[in-house]
Amino acid sequence: MVLDFIAEHLPVLPVLLPAFTAMLLLVLGDSGSDTHGGHGLRRLRLARPISIASATLGLVWAARLALEADAGVLQVYRVGDWPAPFGIVLVIDRLSAMMLLLCSTIALPVLVYASGGWDSHGRHFHPMFQFQLLGLNGAFVTGDLFNLFVFFEVLLVASYVLMLHGQGRTRFRVGVHYVVLNLAASSLFLIGVALIYALTGTLNLADLAMRVPLVTGPEAAVLQVAALVLLVVFGFKAAMVPLSMWLPATYAAATAPVAALFAIMTKVGVYAILRVHGVVFGADAASTDWSIGPVLLPLALATSVLGVFGALAAHTLPRLVAWLTVVSVGTVLSGIGLFSVDAWAAALFYLVNSTLVIAGLFLLAELVAAQRGVVGGRLRPASQVAQPQLLGLMLLLAAASVAGLPPLPGFIGKLMILDAAYDSASVVAVWVVVLGVGLLTLIGVARAGAILFWSARDDLVADIQSGASPRLLAATLVLLSGSVVMTMAAAPLQAYMADAARQLVDREAYARAVIGERDGRVPDTTRPYRGSANGVGPAGHSTEVKQ
Template identity: 70%
Template sequence: MNWFSEHLPILPVLLPSITAIVLLLIGDHGGDAHGSHGHHKLLWARRIALASTVLGLVIAARLAIEAGHGELRVYKVGDWPAPFGILVLIDRLGALMLLLTACVALPVLWYATGGWDARGRYFHAIFQFQLMGLNGAFVTGDLFNLFVFFEVLLIASYVLMVHGQGRERFRVGVHYVVLNLAASALFLIGVALIYAKTGTLNLADLALRVPKVTAPESVVLQAAALVLLVVFGFKAALMPLAMWLPATYAASSAPVAALFALMTKVGVYAIVRVHGVVFGAGAGDAALTVEPVLLPLALITSALGVAGALAARTLPRLVAWLTVASVGTVLAGLGLFSAQAWSAALYYMLNSTLVTAGLFLLAELVGAQRGEAATRLVPASPVAQPALLGLMLLLAAASTAGLPPLPGFIGKLMILEAASHHAWHATVWSVVLGVGFLTLVGLARAGSILFWHVRDDLPAGAAAGASAKLVLATLALLAASVALSVLAAPVQRYTQAAAEQLTDRAAYARAALSEYGGERAETTRPYRSRPETPR
């Protein structure tokens, strides 16, 4: 194994962090780049950031290919053995999330170089720190380090959220920061409770130790699991913890809101890792602690999300509420607690993230051509490119609502099939199908106002808001969604294998704890065929 291959698992974290440091040293002054010197720095910052993000996409693709073969890549930082040292572990799910992050980040960054990055200071450095936090959360094998990467991506998001300034951004930004600080405090409380009863925070080690904690001590672990559900539910926008999201995303600039479409998926990922595996089936007295509440809350989230979209008065706020609705659908799949349902949820999550990010960019393209009305859903002057932008909105709407043969339809069909034998199957079917129909109604209403109910007494909007660079970046995200439909079979096989791999605690423990020895590493049978019992 060569040097590059040996250190490949840590590169998704190191690459953006090193890039961010280089950009800070160069001095990307963005909004201060009025002179030729400042403009020259901004050009170099753009080149370095784009090159780093392209390389990150290549690395993520290679890791996904390797993980697709069933290989668990473990990287021990400092060569300290687990569970004592910092562990990076990449399985199918982690690699899939890395690839999704890269596929969203590159078009969004390309879009931002169209002018948004020049409206504030150090945009590209903060963008790379955001990628570092996202990637780190997806590859860490330790619960405390998951908290650390949460804080990295949140601190970066605080700056990105107010990038370009504005009274509304600062007002919403204060609420966003305060609520996230409270969630971070709860995160530490949950981590402390788990450590107090298990003596470890390594996820593989926890998966083996939690089943051995019996009553009455297991009550503490159950309390910790519920506390962490509050934390992860807040990050994922699970009702009733999602009310902050629409205002925050709608107030952010288009590329920032598009990147933030990934942040809710960090919460979803954490729920899978912690509640689906560590506290999943076979976790002894603490098994499936959140099962009674996760599915109902997910369905409520989806229903209230689409209700908010129907009531939205601006296009960005409508898209933000649809983000909440899509998260509810994903979490509904996870709440079914089966490998088939998890596979369906992962597939649907890929599509919803790409389409939502594309819709945030598209909202700004449309608003830039509507004069003073901007993104408000009121009759205004006709846009300069109605055919192009209208078709893009139609494609995004069809996939979001779940019309065949687009991937939104495939993902929802997979979730419905997985729910067919569940006790809540009638409710799941009703909510998923009802939300899909109402999503179509909401987007059709918005499209008719934007492209049909126009005021002929006003001049057509300028086409400057839809330059080739901005359009291509938006199309790249929508095209990636279409590719999920074309490649549905291999992607489904991948998500199914990823879901099944999550239930195999033995393989995860062998990979993460093999050098530690002792009973933690003595796992010779697959978890799904014979669950471990407390000793």
């Protein structure tokens, strides 16, 4: 009976699980080494297993949803059994299931790493971490624009607290900038949503995909403005040029586990661009067809170029990794900006690999810095680290993957993007930038590795020579080994990404699954939708549609 209940409500559980876990941890009280003396530490020891168990369960459920999505099942969960587009719907297709699984795959090792001591450097780390997961998971499964805004705000509020975790003057300084800029972006988000609702009468993504082509005349021009406003918002979240300058300082200042989790936060912006602009304002959207087409690809290529130059100029290892985050965003958006099914499949493949590698690199950067004494993560000669072979090999694996060396998935993803760009008018620009950025990335990371491991000074003695604990090493290795796993499973993963891309462009099938159909036809979007969709069960139940 319990298993049947879980199966019936599985689409909503990735949202409810972190929400209830966070509330439970808050009820347990404050935790951390600096709060209430020994009581804070005892509560922290209790919070750790609860938080890790919740993340483990979330990973299991995300894997189950991904398997069901791979079988062609598109699940629609109507909260309160209100029919779309009036009620709140959660939609699990191949793309959202993939993002849920990626988020959970990163969250669990990061939590294990943080439980090695970082979570005791501030207050309420585990509740805020769970609220962050709530916002991330909700953004990936929501079926309407307004709730996308709501989940954006949930994850942002949690990120504000996590950004300042551990305190420090630098974190407070960049944290103020981070909060102010995100508040401005949220205001723009509301403006864009309001314009779209005023012109279409709906915010449901499936309904919008069918109604946007019907908007003509002067209203279509305003709708294009709304689409561009949302591009500014999503571009800021994704750190796309010219809205990316906030990211390096912010991510470099955050604690290692927080920065590792933030590696997927930029991908929320990428996901929103693909879901909203690639589908709602995509092909067959009449006068708003590809409204961002002329600007997205040039901005994406510029993002990669700026990111790699920033990486070459970085003076600390965390800042280098932060700039590599910008590079990865630019590469993924370059695939999306080609606006083809093959290019989207390539972008998704590269997105998964780059996010895992960047998250692992943030943890690795902290491990290296902790063993270099007062020099820390600064890229200048220092004492030899306590584990040079292990840490050096981990950096080598990450560098090879992020730079795109064969046979690792970074190479496969970039090769797929280059192949998809072959018939594009921008083929020369894409090839030059993707290949050039890959070469410069390799040079930048190789330079950092040479300084960190080959330029040791015998006249300096490190403060910490004991090496990292097995817990910290294992968590970092799990993330970096994702590249090896993706290499071995490249063929089925490529097939999954291709199916996800094809499913995205099938807007009528998506509308039938979310809104329903009558007499085998897509609902008439020229009139307000009335009545329940076929197949909707009792309140809060989900509907499964085979595609």
